Amino acid sequence: MxxxxxxxxxxxxxxxxxxxxxxxxxxxxxxxxxxxxxxxxxxxxxxxxxxxxxxxxxxxxxxxxxxxxxxxxxxxxxxxxxxxxxxxxxxxxxxxxxxxxxxxxxxxxxxxxxxxxxxxxxxxxxxxxxxxxxxxxxxxxxxxxxxxxxxxxxxxxxxxxxxxxxxxxxxxxxxxxxxxxxxxxxxxxxxxxxxxxxxxxxxxxxxxxxxxxxxxxxxxxxxxxxxxxxxxxxxxxxxxxxxxxxxxxxxxxxxxxxxxxARALGSDFCRQCGYCKPCSVGIDIPFVFRLEGYFTRYGQKEWAKAQYAEVDIKASECIECGNCEPRCPYSLPIINKLKTAHARLMGLAV
Ligand code: SF4
Ligand code: SF4
Incomplete structure (x- = not known):
């Protein structure tokens, strides 16, 4: 090489x-x-x-x-x-x-x-x-x-x-x-x-x-x-x-x-770096966003929902403590994004 x-x-x-x-x-x-x-x-x-x-x-x-x-x-x-x-x-x-x-x-x-x-x-x-x-x-x-x-x-x-x-x-x-x-x-x-x-x-x-x-x-x-x-x-x-x-x-x-x-992805998505971890209540934030990516970008809606069903600590358990957001190098609004991801992965939104 x-x-x-x-x-x-x-x-x-x-x-x-x-x-x-x-x-x-x-x-x-x-x-x-x-x-x-x-x-x-x-x-x-x-x-x-x-x-x-x-x-x-x-x-x-x-x-x-x-x-x-x-x-x-x-x-x-x-x-x-x-x-x-x-x-x-x-x-x-x-x-x-x-x-x-x-x-x-x-x-x-x-x-x-x-x-x-x-x-x-x-x-x-x-x-x-x-x-x-x-x-x-x-x-x-x-x-x-x-x-x-x-x-x-x-x-x-x-x-x-x-x-x-x-x-x-x-x-x-x-x-x-x-x-x-x-x-x-x-x-x-x-x-x-x-x-x-x-x-x-x-x-x-x-x-x-x-x-x-x-x-x-x-x-x-x-x-x-x-x-x-x-x-x-x-x-x-x-x-x-x-x-x-x-x-x-x-x-x-x-x-x-x-x-x-790349343009179709926009800028408001998780890059999976993991810097937001650990979540105060144990939500695996990048994993939730990864599943959401499969749901929205890769046409794997049912698979993503099935995977999310197995997740112990769902995004809905977020207590909005705010600890994760300053740690995200991409300044993502994690709390709001988790709400959207949860709704999608629970089949409540598209
Ligand atoms: S705001 Fe929610 S997702 Fe972020 S660390 Fe606190 S509980 Fe976890
Ligand atoms: S720090 Fe931001 S970009 Fe990195 S995994 Fe967490 S939410 Fe995604």
Whole structure:
């Protein structure tokens, strides 16, 4: 598979990398086999995060599962993780925990996770902010390079202008092109300043899952270094790698078709990132919206209703505490959207 240089880090990474979210909810052995397979078929970039875990869940965290493989295969991998903590003290503790989980003495890339507002950016950049801890870990040899991730190109552009970050991770897909459009501003800036670009959510959080080859080809053709679809099964690993190995940019006709589908989605839909979790009463918010997507977009009304009938904590149990909405990087009106989704999935609305 093609390799590209990750900006000023000089690291050479495969154009398709491994996104470590989906293995969170997979049984340990199954998840570890997925990561092994990704390396066996040539992927050399693995991305995970301290936050990729279910607290009190039955399985190891994403980092711990990857760590089981790093015991033997650390040298084959450019390894990236993230801290979501905004404070210096919290980030220092996160880095120690990540290294222990990943069973390694250093990571190649430590990223400040989901910095989605100027307020959050100012927090992490302040003297007692998370960046200071990451820089200290870099001096100590625990971190090679420093990156930032987020969903808002305007905030990320401000971050890059500080000159403090070697890489940036952002959603680049044809859906977000019509909403946030990192292609117009952030990506050219990153290229000009030799900052590596890592693409998250190439399938727009599953909205483009019926068009995986076209969606990945679209993302790979932009000014980016590596595209990291989440991989939760051996089949997904093999499909994504095959797309990377035979990469050709979309023809104009293919891109027009994909753009037409993207426009039909609008902007007011869940990207399945899971940042709204946990719900105060235990509603699985992204899952409810995923079922609603099957109901409204994929013509699977009866199947979606049957799946929802099995859900223990229905969306109607929302107490409107409001805890989830500020956590959504897409500013979705979750409370109202849950009401609509519930009505549809209960057969009370179309
Ligand atoms: S507002 Fe509703 S969905 Fe959101 S956290 Fe509170 S109870 Fe859960
Ligand atoms: S509601 Fe928002 S935060 Fe929650 S999964 Fe969807 S896009 Fe992500």
């Amino acid at each position: 093609e390799k590209r240089i990750l900006g000023r880090t000089g690291l050479s990474v495969t154009v398709i990398g491994f996104g470590g979210i989906p293995i969170i909810d997979k049984p340990n052995e199954e998840a570890i086999a997925v990561v092994q397979r990704a390396l066996d078929v040539g992927i050399n970039f693995i991305d995970t995060a301290r936050a990729y875990e279910r607290k009190n869940g039955p399985f190891l965290s994403s980092e711990e599962k990857i760590g089981e493989i790093m015991r033997q295969r650390r040298g084959e991998v450019v390894l990236a993780t993230k801290t979501h903590t905004r404070s210096r003290e919290g980030a220092a503790a996160d880095i120690e925990k990540s290294l222990a989980n990943l069973k390694t003495g250093y990571v190649d890339l430590l990223q400040l996770h989901a910095v989605d507002s100027l307020e959050a950016l100012n927090q992490v950049l302040s003297p007692e902010g998370a960046l200071a801890a990451v820089q200290a870990a870099q001096k100590a040899g625990q971190v090679r390079f420093i990156g930032i991730t987020g969903h808002r190109p305007d905030v990320l552009l401000e971050a890059l202008k500080t000159g403090l970050f070697d890489t940036v991770m952002v959603p680049v897909n044809i859906v977000d092109r019509f909403i946030y459009n990192p292609e117009a501003s952030l990506l050219p800036y990153a290229q000009e300043h030799n900052i590596g670009v890592i693409v998250m959510k190439p399938l727009a959080g599953g909205a483009l899952k019926e068009n995986v080859p076209e969606a990945l080809r679209y993302s790979m053709a932009q000014k980016v270094t590596t595209v990291i679809p989440g991989m939760g099964s051996l089949r997904e690993v093999e499909e994504d790698v095959a797309i990377g190995e035979s990469f050709q940019p979309l023809t104009q006709e293919e891109e027009n078709l994909l753009a037409k589908q």
